[in-house]
Amino acid sequence: MDFKNPLTTVDSVVFTYESGELQVLLVKRNLEPMAGMWALPGGIVDTDQDTDLRATTMRKLIEKTGVAPSYLDQLISVGNATRDPRGWSITVVYSALIAKEACRTPSDAVSSVKWTPVDQLPELAFDHAELIDTALERMKQRALYSITPGYALPEEFTLAELQKLHETLIGKPLQKRSFRRRIQQAGLLIDSGRKRKEGGRPATLYRLSEASRDYNFVRNLEE
Amino acid sequence: MDFKNPLTTVDSVVFTYESGELQVLLVKRNLEPMAGMWALPGGIVDTDQDTDLRATTMRKLIEKTGVAPSYLDQLISVGNATRDPRGWSITVVYSALIAKEACRTPSDAVSSVKWTPVDQLPELAFDHAELIDTALERMKQRALYSITPGYALPEEFTLAELQKLHETLIGKPLQKRSFRRRIQQAGLLIDSGRKRKEGGRPATLYRLSEASRDYNFVRNLEE
DNA sequence: TGAATAGTGTCTGTGAGACAATATAGG
């Protein structure tokens, strides 16, 4: 009964949305294997410090971004004989959302952490490119039946911004009326009272209500 | 760099549907800790034999049921310091569906494997009761927007049986018309040509099409 | 024919898609 226990790690696909594009957080690996390559932020459980897998993930992310992500959700676990050259390994992958401005922005000088547009990813270590694909696919589905992608936005945002984000995820334009109607009916946003001026009529600034974290519409937007 | 690597296992919540009730497959533990208690079928990765986590899970299930489950899907991974008395451990949990008649039925004489109605579970080892809850909740959601629960039925089944299963999962009666309309429109079932007589007008026997494995309705049934 | 179960017709209500119309800001 003494099998080789596969090495188990956690990794996070952290998304943010800035200047019209979806970005993902990457770190440069220090250690072998694949030292010097870009990879997802992650690491191994510290059994003395972490109470559970989520704590491990959160701890690693705080090290990289300076703050706790506003949305963190387990995505999938991948374990096989080929993903790590050292042999059988398992990763528990989380998907996270965070407002870019909330982060201690990784400086471009210290180039071991960076945000990268999802359509301009460098070559990545292990199976991390696939993991990002999976996370994107899941997030796209979410955009069809919830407004949780909004956790990638700053604390306050306009409906146009939220819609733009959803359009980016889904990959096609949405009807303004449909998008707003369902959000309003479900009461998912809180009017901050403030407005943002930008060329035309000022837009109302909203915050996500706590309800929006778990709310799923019964009817999807069309794909 | 030499942390204690948590013990990683896989476990499966295997459902079937028989005589109007949802049942789950349990096995009696041989080994400590918690020897003699009922638990989910599972085990540890055999790095020499298994290509990936799904293979590990499938192998363990074949040992217990005699056949590969017709539906197998990763549910969640749980890892923390408290779920196993030996210390930090992780389980990757799969959710599976299988027709009971397809299984090499665990004999009640050899009482180390048994099917149990989900509302009559014995005390279970570790956090396995919670894991079953999570799997049930997921399966209930599935029943609202897909017909994948049908993989818990025999190869051929009637629409009434499929609807009964969904009603059991959702916990409330469904409109016959709505249930049938959406399935028919999506073309998810294949008419076997056969009928089953049972007191009244014979019911058409259907099989699941391959499409039904991945098909999601855009609109949920009401919860 | 009557009971039992299978399957259909059809009306209503809800909410998404489409797109036009109106509102509010700065030149």
Add this chain to the structure above:
DNA sequence: CCTATATTGTCTCACAGACACTATTCA
């Protein structure tokens, strides 16, 4: 007033809910 952006009005259509009705079997 003109341009730009935000917000609303409103028509249509697809589809779920409700429930009555017809169909097919056996006794």
